[in-house]
Amino acid sequence: MKIILPDNSKKTIDTGACTIEQVLIALDINPVEVIVSVNGRLVPEDAVATENDEIRIIRVAHGG
Amino acid sequence: MSDREGTSKITGCTLCHEPAVARIREPDRHLCAAHFIEFFEDRVARTIRTEQQVKPGDRIAVALSGGKDSTALLLVLSRLLPTWERVHLVAITIDEGIEGYRNETVQAAVQLTETLGIEQHTVSFPELFGDNLDTLLIGREAEACTVCGILRKKALAVAAEKYGATKIATGHNLDDEAQSVLMNMLRGDLPRLIRDATKETPSFIPRIKPLALTPEKEIAIYLFICNAWKVLPECPYTRFALRAEVRGMLSKLEFQNPGTLQHLIESKKKIEQYCTDMPVMDTLRRCRECGDPSSGDLCQVCRLRHSLGR
Numbered sequence: 001m002k003i004i005l006p007d008n009s010k011k012t013i014d015t016g017a018c019t020i021e022q023v024l025i026a027l028d029i030n031p032v033e034v035i036v037s038v039n040g041r042l043v044p045e046d047a048v049a050t051e052n053d054e055i056r057i058i059r060v061a062h063g064g
Numbered sequence: 065m066s067d068r069e070g071t072s073k074i075t076g077c078t079l080c081h082e083p084a085v086a087r088i089r090e091p092d093r094h095l096c097a098a099h100f101i102e103f104f105e106d107r108v109a110r111t112i113r114t115e116q117q118v119k120p121g122d123r124i125a126v127a128l129s130g131g132k133d134s135t136a137l138l139l140v141l142s143r144l145l146p147t148w149e150r151v152h153l154v155a156i157t158i159d160e161g162i163e164g165y166r167n168e169t170v171q172a173a174v175q176l177t178e179t180l181g182i183e184q185h186t187v188s189f190p191e192l193f194g195d196n197l198d199t200l201l202i203g204r205e206a207e208a209c210t211v212c213g214i215l216r217k218k219a220l221a222v223a224a225e226k227y228g229a230t231k232i233a234t235g236h237n238l239d240d241e242a243q244s245v246l247m248n249m250l251r252g253d254l255p256r257l258i259r260d261a262t263k264e265t266p267s268f269i270p271r272i273k274p275l276a277l278t279p280e281k282e283i284a285i286y287l288f289i290c291n292a293w294k295v296l297p298e299c300p301y302t303r304f305a306l307r308a309e310v311r312g313m314l315s316k317l318e319f320q321n322p323g324t325l326q327h328l329i330e331s332k333k334k335i336e337q338y339c340t341d342m343p344v345m346d347t348l349r350r351c352r353e354c355g356d357p358s359s360g361d362l363c364q365v366c367r368l369r370h371s372l373g374r
Contacts, residue, residue, distance in 0.1 A: 017073075032315040035284050038074075042288055044087035044094060048073040058293075060132070060284035061239075061311060 001049055003027070006034065006059040014051075021045040023055060033061045086285050089322055097289045104286045108140050108274050109147070117272035118231070120149040124272075125229035127220055128155040128177070128184065130169030133235030135176055135292055136283045137275055141233065142180045155184040156223045158216050161196020165297045172294055187223045189215060193374075200372055201301070208301035211372075214364045224269050236273045239280040242325035243310045245332045250310070255359070258336045268357060279325065 003011050003023070015026065020043060024031045031045045037056045038049055049055055074083045077096035084094035088103065095103055112118050126141060128134045141153055157173045159166055170186060177184035189196050193215055200215075201208050224232045236244075248257040275283065287293040302308055317324040350356070351363035362370070 030315050030319050032281060032319045035281060035288060037288075041074075041083070042085040042097075042285065043074050044084050046075060046087060047084075058284070058288075060281050061315070 001051055002054045004054070004056040006057055017048055017050045019045065020047050020049060020055070023049060024057070027057075029057060034059050085289060086282070088282075100285060101289060104278070104282060105140055105143060107277060109144055111277050112144070112272070112274050115272075117233075117274060118148055118151055120151070122148075122150075122230045123152045123154060123228055124231045124233050125220070125224040125227060125269075126153055126155045126182075127232060127234045128157050128173045129235075130157065130171070130173035130176070131235075131296060132287055132293070133237055133240075133275060133280075133283055135172070135235075135294075136287055137233060137235040138176060138180065138182065139290060139292060140286075141274065142182060153182050154227050154229060155182055156220060156227065156229075157184065157186040158219045158223070159186050159188040160212055160216060161189050161198055162299060162301070163198055165299050169296055172296060176292075183227075185223060185227055187219055187226075189219065192219050192222060193369075205301065209305040209307065211368060212301070214368050218365045221269060229269055232269050232271045234271060234273055235275055237275045237278050237280045237283055238325050238329070239311065239314070241273070241276050242314055242328040243307055245328045246310050246314065247306055250306075254335075254339075257332065258339050276329075 001013060001015070001023075003013060005011065005027075006029075013023070013026070015023065020036050020038070021031050024034065024036070024045070035058050036043060036045070037058070038047060038053050040054075040056075075087075075094045076082065077084050077099055078093035079099050080096060082096035082098070085097050086100050087094050088100075118124065124141070126134065126138050128138055138153070138155060145151060145153060155173065155177045157170055159170050174184060174186075189200070193200070197208075197212055197215070201211060204211070220232060245257065248254075284293065314325060314328075348357055348359060349361075351358040351366055352361055353366045354363060356363045356365070358364075360367075
């Protein structure tokens, strides 16, 4: 699956079908600190993503 | 349930079976976009009602930085406005003068108020304190958040009074409030821990925090659903703040032990109850230089002016 990280960098990971929470933990990202869209649609952390999906991770904690 | 383009599986909304956008705890359920908005706005309305934050005839100065919390606050207050009697909103934006950061958020604030048709005023540090924050902080960047916090609070109070406000609404969320509880405990600052800025006194315009029970993450979800999420620059001084460390620590705990933030707020409320009528709070006096309410001989702003050599 294609991942767009909070800093807009991109990476592809090969995990097979797994939950968004599992993806975040694999990337060492705390699910409390981000929201995630899959193919442009906002999803909860227990949504299951698969190989064809594009996952965008957006950081919510913002200093200022 | 399949997504349009990929093959992801998304749980349906507990209430209507449309695709969920969020999972809410206590009670555990999944919500679609429409039900999430309803849930979010209901909780803010309930917070305001329970704590009697708004009264008929109020003119509420909304502290609007243009960042996510204040944007969500103004959006939700503007949607709740028709349910209140003779209540008016005015947005106040404080421009501290932070290069590479504040210009963009001030523009976002102005655009939002134009879209919502809400009166907006910007006041700047140079017009109130003689210089912008960047200049005031030269050589003392590590104190940025303390200096900025004191001056911003003063600027907001001055502007609120100037524009006839009876309340000041800020976008502090559950995460902010829990962080403040822990930071005050770490500093051993009991008076600050239990200080209640929401109480009406002749000296202060009361401050209200309608998002105080709303987690930061849910604010982001609300803005995303309302197409109001904007990627804005981060304050360059954030890295100096104790809050940044506390934020990381608490969000780890919240993930491992959901409810941690809420429990901290509940602990604070219990401490407040135990401290009622105890001589914990300093007696409120008047600053000998500017006459503002102060717990000491000099108010925080005048103490800061002295330390800045101004």
